[in-house]
Amino acid sequence: MTSAGSAGSTAAGDAAGSAGVQSVRRAFELLELIADAGGSQGISQLSARSGLPVPTIHRLLRTLIGAGYVRQDLSRRYALGPRLIRLGDLADRSLGAWAVPLLTRLVEATGETANLAILEGGEVVYLAQAPSAHSMRMFTEPGHRVLAHCTAVGKALLAGLPAEEVVALVTRTGMPALTPHTITDPDALLAALAACRAQGYAVDDGEQELGVRCVAVAVPHPGTRTAISISGPPARVDDAAIAAAMPVLRDVAAQLARHFADGHAAP
Known part of the structure; x- marks a missing residue:
């Protein structure tokens, strides 16, 4: 009692x-x-x-x-x-390491290089990659940072933010033209993000690097700002290849979201 x-x-x-x-x-x-x-x-x-x-x-x-x-x-x-640096580095390495098997599944299903990236401080940071077996493929080292407005993973992540946050972010980072195809106007970017939301994925068609086409989906978990993508030359990553890749891209993204939700350390 x-x-x-x-x-x-x-x-x-x-x-x-x-x-x-x-x-x-x-x-x-x-x-x-x-x-x-x-x-x-x-x-x-x-x-x-x-x-x-x-x-x-x-x-x-x-x-x-x-x-x-x-x-x-x-x-x-x-x-x-400064104490966040060590935590962030360890978290990035841990997340990248256990995501590689899932990225490898993407490579096996599509034949193209697969990437995992996160939105951090207004930039896209690549955390992990599983390379394609093709001699012509994308090379992006884990830890590499790029601006969000010109990448498929960046646009997939920006599409989940309110318009005012997107505008504030690109105003802060700038929208430099890396290729003739790069979107450099905030209104044009917002229109592109609306299209991303409507179709459920984002495409970078030579906007960050000429001769590279990427398609990305956001990981559907509110606690993380991560996305996965496949990338390769436009001749291989055409509209038909993107349509064929979407089921496995979405399934891998859903698996990642479940692991985030469960707090698992490995897939």
């Missing part, structure tokens, strides 16, 4: 635990918002975007600064801290 005193103590402990969990969630949300802003953000903007009062944000940021996960720059804006 539980006494009133112990019951009260348990309830207080539960409340404290819930508050602690909420604080952890809010701290991670602030880190995500700083990352979404390109790596630094003012406290008023963090308050507006998170809906949290400034005193609460101050308290959370002081804790994160003390742990090295956030720092305050000379302009008094809050930036991602």
Whole structure:
């Protein structure tokens, strides 16, 4: 039988635990918002975007600064801290390693190079690749960073963001023309992203590199901003090849989403 005193103590402990969990969630949300802003953000903007009062944000940021996960720059804006570098590097390597078998399945099904990428700080970062056996194929080293507006994986990921976030992102990063086919106008990009959402996939038709055509789908998991793609020369990655590849691309993306949801370390 539980006494009133112990019951009260348990309830207080539960409340404290819930508050602690909420604080952890809010701290991670602030880190995500700083990352979404390109790596630094003012406290008023963090308050507006998170809906949290400034005193609460101050308290959370002081804790994160003390742990090295956030720092305050000379302009008094809050930036991602150096301790996140090690965590990010380890997470990227771990994710890339266990995704390779699934990417290999894509290569076996399509014959083309398969990639896994993530949207990070406004840029696309390639985490893993399974190369095609063809002598003419795409070479993208894991860790390579590219701008989002000119890649299939980037457009697949941008298509899941609100228009105002997309415009803010490309305004910050710029939209340089890497080839004559690169989209360099924000309105044209928004139109392309609407087409991506309608068809369920994104295509880079020589926009990032001449002679390379890519098709990508986003991994359907809200907690990650990842996408997978296949790439090769336009003669092989034509519309018929894209249509044939879509079932396996979507199935592999769904498998990745399930592993993210379950917190698995390996497929």
